[in-house]
Amino acid sequence: MRPSPLRQAIEHGDLAAVRRALLDGADLEEADIHGKRGLPLRLACFHGHLAIVRELLELGADLNADNGEGPGAPLRMAQRGGHPEIIALLRDYGAKARQMTTSNVLTHFDRRLHGERRRRPGAPPHGMRERRASEDRRGTSINEVNLSATQWADLFGSRLRGN
Template sequence: MTISTREEFLTAVQHGDAETVSGLLALGAGPDVRDPVSGLTALMIAAGRGNAPLVRRLLAAGADLHTGDSRGGATALHKAVQGGDPETVRVLLEAGAFVDAVSPTTGHTPLMDALWYKWPEVVAVLLEHQAGLNLSTHYGFSMREHFEYELNVNARGKDKLLEAERLLTARTQADENAVQAQHLMAAVTAGDLDAVRHHLAQGAEVDTRYPVVTGFNDAHTPLLVACRDGHEEIARELLAAGADVNATEPTFGAVPLHKAVYNGHAGITALLVEAPGIDLDYQGITNGYTPLHDALWHGYEDCARVLIDAGARLDLVGHDGKRPADIARESLGADHPLTKAIAEATPAAA
């Protein structure tokens, strides 16, 4: 893209000129072009100005939801929140924007910005999408302390802050109620097989996800927790009840197999690889590691052998460029029998 085309494109975005933006995109303009002064991408500019239709157009053209601005690191969702348009915020969230994205300079999540800018309507949208209430800024305030500070220093707009406070209180109560209703998960966490059987027999939903309360089980299914915590018989019961064997959790993008091998639970690993529909080679979102990568990384030879015997791929590459053979060499040593076996069986790199 030439400098003049870039300037024309950014000007059109700033002015909300959808026709010109669409025309330039059709001619090959990149949707992720940045303003050289502000460091904002076209999507951030449109989002900050509350132009939901233009945000949709840029997203359809492939604009990056997750990138940060080049000065402060905030995302398009942060900019939309600052702009105060609930529809734009909703568009970005429904497109996959991370609701708790953290600005690297301030530590602000979008919810913190919504409170800071006094946009209760935006707060409501973020809470609907399970924004976390127990996160902290980089300058030492929890979200709640941040909000208390806002209440104290603002001479105007307190009615909006009080409305936001009402929403936060309602969400807190809803979270507490949801946690209390998690009888099956409570039984799984406690390792109580009889209670798990009882709740399943009573019709408990086997894949109900735990509320997002900034805890270890956030948005986990019972099977994910059972596999992580080593409750083999409970995992067996959950699978028999139809639990999703490939359910992912949102933090690491891990599946039950990742959870099992990461913690060295070979029995559960053997149970999972036999489950109908199992994806042996799912790559997590944080590092691109498959369960086999994880098993080798943590030195769990028995888990790795179960995966290999089940047909796990040896050629997949993590975000660090490493295949299972590389991880095995680092973790087990070049002369270890399993390392040698993996190296011999690994297809040549393309």
């Protein structure tokens, strides 16, 4: 699926194109692929486009919109992107930091470990989940053994003769 003109403008940091897309009827609260509304503001916050974030907020974008991790996604995206000026702007507009509960602390911790595991040798390819414990993983190992002619004949002779 091709990104909307609004999303493309935000990803390129083009404020004029963002304004044009909105004038042409783009949805200020466009949903992501999971149906969570507020994607434009989340993207602008993550990418660090301060002028676009300010424009979207002035137009009424939901600064406490949620995503799969719950409400307050724009603030979390700015934090993940490492944009303190956007974090300050969102807080000035009244964005609320999400209360950390046991469940979302564990989710965050599990995701961090999940990412670290993929950097280890023998981890599954990106996008695939590990289904076996490390001690149960199969790996190819080769041990060379030198066989005498007699041992070779004893082990493989019957197969060579067709028995």
